[in-house]
Amino acid sequence: MSDAVLTADDAIASDAPTRALSTASRGETGVIVAVRGDTGVAEAVASDELERRLLEMGFVEGARIEILQEGLFGRDPIAVRVDDTRVALRRREARAVTVQFDG
Amino acid sequence: MTDTAIRPARIALVGNPNSGKTALFNALTGARQKVANYAGVTVERKEGQLVTPGGRTIRVLDLPGTYSLRARSPDEVVTRDAVLGRLSGETAPDVLVCVADATNLRLVLRLVLELKQVGRPFVLALNMFDIAQRQGLRIDLEQLSREIGAPIVTTVATRKRGLDELLTQVDTLTLTHSNVGDNTWREPSAGEIRAAHAEAQRIYRDCVRPPERPDTVTGKIDAVLLHPVAGLLILAALMFTVFQSVFAWATVPADAIDAGFAALAGLVSEHLPEGLLASFIADGLIAGVGSVLVFLPQILVLFFFILILEDSGYMTRAAFLLDKLMGVAGLHGRAFIPLLSSFACAIPGIMSTRVIDNKRDRLTTILIAPLMTCSARLPVYTLIIGAFVPREKVWGLFNLQGLVMFGLFATGIVFALLVSAIIRRIFWRGAAEPLMMELPTYRWPEPRNVALNLWTRAKIFMNRAGRIILPLMVLVWVLSTFPYPPEGATGPAIDYSIAGRLGKFIAPVMEPIGFNWQMTVALIPGMAAREVAVAVLGTVYAVGGDADSHDALSTLLSQQWSLATALAFLAWYVFAPQCLPTLGVVKRETNSWIWPTVMFVYMVGLAYLAAFVVYHTAVALGAG
Ligand SMILES: Nc1nc2c(ncn2[C@@H]2O[C@H](COP(=O)(O)OP(=O)(O)O)[C@@H](O)[C@H]2O)c(=O)[nH]1
Numbered sequence: 122m123s124d125a126v127l128t129a130d131d132a133i134a135s136d137a138p139t140r141a142l143s144t145a146s147r148g149e150t151g152v153i154v155a156v157r158g159d160t161g162v163a164e165a166v167a168s169d170e171l172e173r174r175l176l177e178m179g180f181v182e183g184a185r186i187e188i189l190q191e192g193l194f195g196r197d198p199i200a201v202r203v204d205d206t207r208v209a210l211r212r213r214e215a216r217a218v219t220v221q222f223d224g
Numbered sequence: 225m226t227d228t229a230i231r232p233a234r235i236a237l238v239g240n241p242n243s244g245k246t247a248l249f250n251a252l253t254g255a256r257q258k259v260a261n262y263a264g265v266t267v268e269r270k271e272g273q274l275v276t277p278g279g280r281t282i283r284v285l286d287l288p289g290t291y292s293l294r295a296r297s298p299d300e301v302v303t304r305d306a307v308l309g310r311l312s313g314e315t316a317p318d319v320l321v322c323v324a325d326a327t328n329l330r331l332v333l334r335l336v337l338e339l340k341q342v343g344r345p346f347v348l349a350l351n352m353f354d355i356a357q358r359q360g361l362r363i364d365l366e367q368l369s370r371e372i373g374a375p376i377v378t379t380v381a382t383r384k385r386g387l388d389e390l391l392t393q394v395d396t397l398t399l400t401h402s403n404v405g406d407n408t409w410r411e412p413s414a415g416e417i418r419a420a421h422a423e424a425q426r427i428y429r430d431c432v433r434p435p436e437r438p439d440t441v442t443g444k445i446d447a448v449l450l451h452p453v454a455g456l457l458i459l460a461a462l463m464f465t466v467f468q469s470v471f472a473w474a475t476v477p478a479d480a481i482d483a484g485f486a487a488l489a490g491l492v493s494e495h496l497p498e499g500l501l502a503s504f505i506a507d508g509l510i511a512g513v514g515s516v517l518v519f520l521p522q523i524l525v526l527f528f529f530i531l532i533l534e535d536s537g538y539m540t541r542a543a544f545l546l547d548k549l550m551g552v553a554g555l556h557g558r559a560f561i562p563l564l565s566s567f568a569c570a571i572p573g574i575m576s577t578r579v580i581d582n583k584r585d586r587l588t589t590i591l592i593a594p595l596m597t598c599s600a601r602l603p604v605y606t607l608i609i610g611a612f613v614p615r616e617k618v619w620g621l622f623n624l625q626g627l628v629m630f631g632l633f634a635t636g637i638v639f640a641l642l643v644s645a646i647i648r649r650i651f652w653r654g655a656a657e658p659l660m661m662e663l664p665t666y667r668w669p670e671p672r673n674v675a676l677n678l679w680t681r682a683k684i685f686m687n688r689a690g691r692i693i694l695p696l697m698v699l700v701w702v703l704s705t706f707p708y709p710p711e712g713a714t715g716p717a718i719d720y721s722i723a724g725r726l727g728k729f730i731a732p733v734m735e736p737i738g739f740n741w742q743m744t745v746a747l748i749p750g751m752a753a754r755e756v757a758v759a760v761l762g763t764v765y766a767v768g769g770d771a772d773s774h775d776a777l778s779t780l781l782s783q784q785w786s787l788a789t790a791l792a793f794l795a796w797y798v799f800a801p802q803c804l805p806t807l808g809v810v811k812r813e814t815n816s817w818i819w820p821t822v823m824f825v826y827m828v829g830l831a832y833l834a835a836f837v838v839y840h841t842a843v844a845l846g847a848g
């Protein structure tokens with residue numbers, strides 16, 4: 122569960138699918154395997170800053186994730202449960218988070 | 225030792241947002257609070273005092289919530305600097321009280337580890353312990369205290385439980401100077417944050433057993449309130465209700481205040497010999513204060529809703545729902561809260577933009593906040609609409625006057641979004657600031673909290689009325705009374721006064737938009753506070769003719785102004801930056817004269833243009 126600290130390597134080793142959090146749909150669950158700062162697109166904050174913000178909000182390797190809700194327009198932003206906290210974020214920044222989804 | 229025992233101490237409340245810092249602050253200090261701003265940065269600072277059982281005076285500082293000492297927004301800069309003792313003219317607090325939501329410890333434990341590096345004595349207040357117990361959450365307090373190297377107390381801020389223990393710990397800490405050390409804090413790198421997380425995680429696992437009955441209510445409520453379609457519909461209905469109530473609930477007390485001041489003025493005129501003194505007291509002082517105080521009910525009703533929405537945890541949901549829509553206009557989801565507050569008054573609205581991290585997002589929100597129809601515009605709208613718009617039903621359903629009012633609100637909102645879009649698409653292009661926002665557990669708003677906050681708001685407003693508006697009303701009275709008309713003059717007295725002359729001097733500039741000189745006179749002191757314009761129109765026309773009540777003024781205006789002029793005046797009021805205090809707050813917030821200037825110029829430009837277009841269209845349609 123949340124105790125399991127999985128690394129990206131573990132995830133690759135197991136055959137569970139890993140995808141960016143930005144691709145997740147409502148109801149999906151999983152475990153964070155990597156948090157980076159760069160999202161592949163231009164951001165308003167430096168990638169190192171984004172990474173630290175994500176970490177401070179609890180998006181850290183090993184945390185359990187559940188997609189609670191999606192916005193109406195472009196299914197964005199998303200409400201995510203990270204361990205025990207609920208956090209809202211946009212799909213854009215969610216690209217920086219890689220998740221090993223259950224099932 | 226007695227010397228130190230009675231030495232006053234300062235404590236600061238630090239913690240994540242929504243952990244109950246403000247509730248604890250209220251519980252500790254009661255109504256003995258001061259709301260002020262931090263020097264240089266206009267982030268509201270709340271300070272209060274209390275006296276411990278041991279006789280020591282303690283000053284308590286309520287700091288903005290944060291997840292880390294690494295500051296990202298002006299809000300968090302204040303927290304960091306206060307904790308580190310970097311604020312100008314202030315030393316570091318004697319004791320840091322870290323306030324934690326006992327049911328949500330994961331993130332705060334990492335903050336605690338950061339606080340530990342600061343080397344100040346600190347105590348961890350495990351707040352919301354009532355909820356923790358209800359959930360059957362078990363926390364090994366002794367071990368947790370050992371792990372973090374600081375004493376722990378459990379508190380229920382809203383029921384005032386645990387306060388004595390907290391104060392006892394504060395007393396002990398200031399006496400023993402235990403755990404004071406060197407400040408080794410510096411901005412952590414991503415790697416260090418990860419390491420701290422792992423450490424916090426370990427502490428959490430060792431000391432906390434998961435709740436037996438975790439909260440499921442929030443999830444169920446969110447399934448509806450955050451639902452893509454239902455959520456937005458509910459939000460729209462909620463906003464509609466808020467605005468309806470602002471009008472409906474505030475009418476009775478506002479009318480009562482109005483009538484009270486009118487009666488008072490009447491009493492003065494009756495009992496004082498007619499002359500300068502009576503005129504000064506009745507027309508200058510009483511009418512001036514009354515014209516401003518009538519807004520108090522509206523402002524309080526609006527803040528009542530804002531506080532309830534904030535306290536219950538709904539505000540962040542609204543920001544979530546609106547993020548994408550507001551993003552189209554280049555606004556951040558968090559801009560919702562400042563913009564909603566701006567419907568009461570742009571000043572608290574602009575001050576609350578501090579929750580927006582990004583400077584450009586924040587500036588954009590500040591620049592458009594005054595386009596939200598603040599309650600000070602209402603009396604102007606009410607007066608003009610009452611005088612010119614017939615009391616009719618449209619399609620047998622909507623009240624025409626109400627529709628016009630709604631139209632003015634809507635125009636303000638639409639232009640706010642347009643201006644924002646222009647700023648963000650043309651001047652400040654670039655990627656949007658990330659949105660990352662905790663969605664807190666839903667809670668019942670605490671009546672005591674709401675009442676205290678409303679009281680604080682009322683105090684701030686009356687203070688402003690007393691300090692800014694009253695002197696201005698006196699000034700207006702002087703300007704519109706002196707000099708006296710010469711012997712044997714036939715025209716109304718105000719024609720000869722300074723105000724009359726000034727108005728006539730500027731009037732040519734305003735003529736193209738259909739304004740007469742009386743309106744121009746009203747606009748000048750209206751700069752101080754929009755609502756003053758109504759009082760000034762009353763003064764100008766009362767001194768000039770003999771209108772002594774609101775209805776009379778309304779009738780008078782409908783005879784003296786053309787419909788085109790009235791509509792142009794309304795259009796002007798939607799946009800005009802008729803409020804020096806707002807410009808002053810923008811100056812303080814942005815720490816520069818550039819932004820208030822930009823705001824003033826663009827808003828006057830829009831106002832002039834709008835009034836011009838409206839006036840000439842109306843004239844062309846035969847309403848001249
Ligand atoms: N049940 C319970 N509710 C609390 C307690 N302390 C605060 N609250 C509520 O939690 C919410 C957030 O508190 P607030 O003081 O605004 O948090 P802040 O953001 O840290 O200042 C408010 O609705 C409070 O009424 C507590 O000890 N028990």
Ligand SMILES: [Mg+2]
Nearest residue numbers: 245246247289
């Ligand atoms: Mg607070």
